[in-house]
Amino acid sequence: MEGMSTRALPRPVTVGVGPLTIDEVVAVARHDAAVVLDPAALVEVARSREIIESLADDIEPHYGVSTGFGALATRHIPTELRRQLQRSLVRSHAAGSGPEVEREVVRALMLLRISTLATGRTGVREATLAAYVGMLNAGIAPVVHEFGSLGCSGDLAPLSHCALALMGEGFVRDATGERVQAAQALAAAGLTPIELQEKEGLALINGTDGMLGMLCLAIHDLRELLVVADIAAAMSVEGLLGTDDVFAADLHALRPQPGQAVSAANIRKIMADSAIRASHDVEECPRVQDAYSLRCSPQVAGGVRDTVDHAARVAGWELASAVDNPVVTLEGRVESNGNFHGAPVAYALDFLAIVAADLASISERRTDRFLDKARNHGLPPFLADDPGVDSGHMIAQYTQAAIVSELKRLASPASVDSIPSSAMQEDHVSMGWSAARKLRRSVDGLASVLAVEVLTASRGLQLRAPLTPAPATGAVVDALLAADASRPGTDRWLAPEIDTAYRLVVDGTVRAAAEAHTGPLN
Numbered sequence: 001m002e003g004m005s006t007r008a009l010p011r012p013v014t015v016g017v018g019p020l021t022i023d024e025v026v027a028v029a030r031h032d033a034a035v036v037l038d039p040a041a042l043v044e045v046a047r048s049r050e051i052i053e054s055l056a057d058d059i060e061p062h063y064g065v066s067t068g069f070g071a072l073a074t075r076h077i078p079t080e081l082r083r084q085l086q087r088s089l090v091r092s093h094a095a096g097s098g099p100e101v102e103r104e105v106v107r108a109l110m111l112l113r114i115s116t117l118a119t120g121r122t123g124v125r126e127a128t129l130a131a132y133v134g135m136l137n138a139g140i141a142p143v144v145h146e147f148g149s150l151g152c153s154g155d156l157a158p159l160s161h162c163a164l165a166l167m168g169e170g171f172v173r174d175a176t177g178e179r180v181q182a183a184q185a186l187a188a189a190g191l192t193p194i195e196l197q198e199k200e201g202l203a204l205i206n207g208t209d210g211m212l213g214m215l216c217l218a219i220h221d222l223r224e225l226l227v228v229a230d231i232a233a234a235m236s237v238e239g240l241l242g243t244d245d246v247f248a249a250d251l252h253a254l255r256p257q258p259g260q261a262v263s264a265a266n267i268r269k270i271m272a273d274s275a276i277r278a279s280h281d282v283e284e285c286p287r288v289q290d291a292y293s294l295r296c297s298p299q300v301a302g303g304v305r306d307t308v309d310h311a312a313r314v315a316g317w318e319l320a321s322a323v324d325n326p327v328v329t330l331e332g333r334v335e336s337n338g339n340f341h342g343a344p345v346a347y348a349l350d351f352l353a354i355v356a357a358d359l360a361s362i363s364e365r366r367t368d369r370f371l372d373k374a375r376n377h378g379l380p381p382f383l384a385d386d387p388g389v390d391s392g393h394m395i396a397q398y399t400q401a402a403i404v405s406e407l408k409r410l411a412s413p414a415s416v417d418s419i420p421s422s423a424m425q426e427d428h429v430s431m432g433w434s435a436a437r438k439l440r441r442s443v444d445g446l447a448s449v450l451a452v453e454v455l456t457a458s459r460g461l462q463l464r465a466p467l468t469p470a471p472a473t474g475a476v477v478d479a480l481l482a483a484d485a486s487r488p489g490t491d492r493w494l495a496p497e498i499d500t501a502y503r504l505v506v507d508g509t510v511r512a513a514a515e516a517h518t519g520p521l522n
Helices: 022-031 039-056 079-093 103-118 126-137 156-166 182-188 200-205 209-239 249-253 258-271 275-279 297-319 343-371 394-410 432-462 471-482 495-506 509-518
Strands: 013-015 035-037 097-100 145-147 171-173 179-181
Touching: 013 022, 013 103, 022 103, 022 209, 022 297, 035 039, 035 103, 035 126, 039 103, 039 126, 079 156, 079 200, 103 126, 103 156, 103 200, 103 209, 126 156, 126 200, 145 156, 156 182, 156 200, 156 209, 171 182, 179 182, 209 258, 209 275, 209 297, 209 343, 209 432, 209 471, 209 495, 209 509, 249 258, 258 297, 258 471, 258 509, 297 343, 343 394, 343 432, 394 432, 432 471, 432 495, 471 495, 471 509, 495 509
Parallel strands: 013 035
Antiparallel strands: 097 145, 171 179
16 A cells, blocks of 8 residues: 555665565665665676576577567577567567556566566676666656556566666656656666667566565555554444453463464553543443454454465565576576466465455444444444434445445455466466455555544544543544544534544554554554
């Protein structure tokens, strides 16, 4: 989700033969951190290039060096046409269509292609790698389109649009965001278009970089939103006169799911010292147990946490990979392989869309309880100032419900689909790019749903006056009020307040307000 906050100022990211981290991908993609090449990587790049050049004049066919591609791999290409082969490959594969994808996605896939090139396993020249880094550091983002990748042979069309720009062709967005011709942007940045040589076109387009970049961004954002989900849950439990007894550490130790314990610990910290909670912590309290959406908040959010951690492990393995076909092995062989298939990444992307939908679903259910007089324990219907004349937060919940319904549709996995291509040579594909594209919508929708819950819970907590909320939840209420949102009273235009709450969720304000009293939340 573009705009999600990060705490550290971006420092230059060094790319070498080893893996990048998720945080480094976010720093370059979203916060324009500069990229520096490790000199050791350049040594490895030069070594593998010598191997490719030694094959260029070989009478034996070598895939991608002296043959065509895909179903045309049996065509032997004469020496004088091999550079044309690489140019033609990029031009023909830059066949994307539809809206432009986000700048941060383009920067992420560029960085990850640079990372694979820097391993020395692809056979590109040092000049080609340096030019790609120069294009990224200049803030040039090639225009990449929504449709074109099947997630097998990698993200061919998206990466081809980037390679096309490196050749000085096609369109890009410059550092100011203006759409210009690639040659114009390169010239303005003092960069010279690259004339591709043997194997280089293939090396520039054959990877899972687009889907992996979006997976890294989603993992980062979901980890932030999981903390907000715990804050929202704590506010709702408190405002609905629920109990925090069910979040006790010893209860959660009986079911040692790691994410569940983290979530329960967060909620305990956030609800600590609440006068609202203390007001009904008496022997004659009629409440036996709270509804699932309150009581089981750690179980759901914890399961989401553990799924995100699994996705992070998958991302870590992929970040440590050199995805290309053919690849130059450490022993110097040039071998065809199937490592470009996006299935492992696609599955993780789909898993995350599922848990994002469910986390939004339980948030919407907690919000709905605030608005129902039969279930909100003494609050006015819909938290309205004058019910009947005022509608309060009635339609805010409708908005949540509409988003949750959309997220459930987006949870349908893309990775179970496959449409054969390339004359049945590529007869099983991953659809990982599609899984990534819908996950971005899911993460953004989850942020919106949580924002409405925080907004509604804030109003509910204020309506418990003169009882005061916990210091942490009270700080979140104050942050919303300071932004002119969630103040009880007669009906106002609600959409701007929802937008404000969304902004405070995604820019880290809600989390920071709570953590000022709880210390770091996990």
